[in-house]
Amino acid sequence: MLLASLLLPLAFAPPEGDLAAVQEIFDESCTLCHDASDDMLNLEDPSALVGRPSTTGMALIEPGKPNESYLYLKMVAAEGIEGESMPMGDDPLPVEQLSVVQSWIASLPPAEDAPPAGEGTDEAGEAAPAPAGEAGEGMPVPPADTPIVPPKRKPKQPFFGSHQINLQTTTTLGKKTISFRIHHRFGLVGTPGDRNYLGMANGAVMSMGAEYGIIDGLDVLARWTTARLGWELGLKYVPIRQEEGMPLSFGVYASGEALTTTTSSSANRFTGNFQVMLSRLWFERWSTQLTVNYSALTNHAPSVSVDIDDDGVADAVTDDRGTLNLGLASTLWLGKKRKHGIDLEYQLPIPSDVFYYNGGNANPNGSKVGSWALGWSARTGLHVFQVFVTNTRNIHTNLVAPGGDTKNPFSPFGEFFFGFNITRKWKL
Structure with missing residues (x-):
């Protein structure tokens, strides 16, 4: 019974690299804004984002490399991202869901045109960090083995919107x-x-x-x-x-x-x-x-x-x-x-x-x-x-x-x- 109680959660855990589990997370928290009508970031089809550059130049999803994927870095509020972390205006996703997204990106096969060993790698053959300006205007890229640190909860404005019903509120929109x-x-x-x-x-x-x-x-x-x-x-x-x-x-x-x-x-x-x-x-x-x-x-x-x-x-x-x-x-x-x-x-x-x-x-x-x-x-x-x-x-x-x-x-x-x-x- 003890062994069964230890193995049962693993039986129902999403498999590593489970796209369906990733899609469920995006559908719950992201696709209301980032759906098929968004030409830049359609999270109803995250596979189409693999290799696509973000506005910073860094790939939205770099196959096999979560810490070089701008989509993932926005979700974990990494240092150097543009604007606020995602989901916008809401608390960050729990570590369990971030781990599912991380595992899925890590399981993606590298691009076929990836540089061979010795080109874009260090002396040990490991992938070298992208040069400044190529991975997001000099944005620091965390090491591949960096553990997920729960992002800080976003501070809340006093009200949902800039109006209550008729009265103005102290909530403002934010820059741009x-x-x-x-x-x-x-x-x-x-x-x-x-x-x-x-x-x-x-x-x-x-x-x-x-x-x-x-x-x-x-x-x-x-x-x-x-x-x-x-x-x-x-x-x-x-x-x-x-x-x-x-x-x-x-x-x-x-x-x-x-x-x-x-x-x-x-x-x-x-x-x-x-x-x-x-x-x-x-x-x-x-x-x-x-x-x-x-x-x-x-x-x-x-x-x-x-x-x-x-x-x-x-x-x-x-x-x-x-x-x-x-x-x-x-x-x-x-x-x-x-x-x-x-x-x-x-x-x-x-x-x-x-x-x-x-x-x-x-x-x-x-x-x-x-x-x-x-x-x-x-x-x-x-x-x-x-x-x-x-x-x-x-x-x-x-x-x-x-x-x-x-x-x-x-x-x-x-x-x-x-x-x-x-x-x-x-x-x-």
């Missing part, structure tokens, strides 16, 4: 990374019996935009929404980042917005926002963020109030007040790999006549519940997908401010919307 975002809000859900199919048959609001990481911690954003045909151009700077060893993350976001509908539909056509963010990831499971956001000129109705002059004539005037909000964002990460999360967002307008809030003077007794959203998110590779329910239909920073354009907050339970956000990133 571009992101495309689609935000969508269905129509008012209504009451039971309404033929609006939970709001999907009503008019929808959507936003499309792109972000670009100029340097680590500095992103620029441009997006457009169907609500009042608004454009937003923003800049986010996060100089203090928890993922770099600080106790928390601190950042600011500033943006300008232009509403391009006709003047008969929108007053205060040029507005702006400023947001301060303070966040922390707790136990790698729970993310929290406090924000203070000021949005200027948040009442966009073309005739928002009247002013009685000395002759008793009522003249239409615009309301030039802004809205000051306190915000909370939180995510609870779920699952062994923390690829799913429960998301919460809340914004509370400061009730002061100095600011525009609660529908302004036209609705002084309206609801003070604030702007909220609750949903679920999933991160797979370079994608983030969110679905949620919220009591605010708009998306862009100024338009979503409680008490602003949509006269949020609504009544506590009577009016809400379903929505989703989709994000896709590319490393340039």
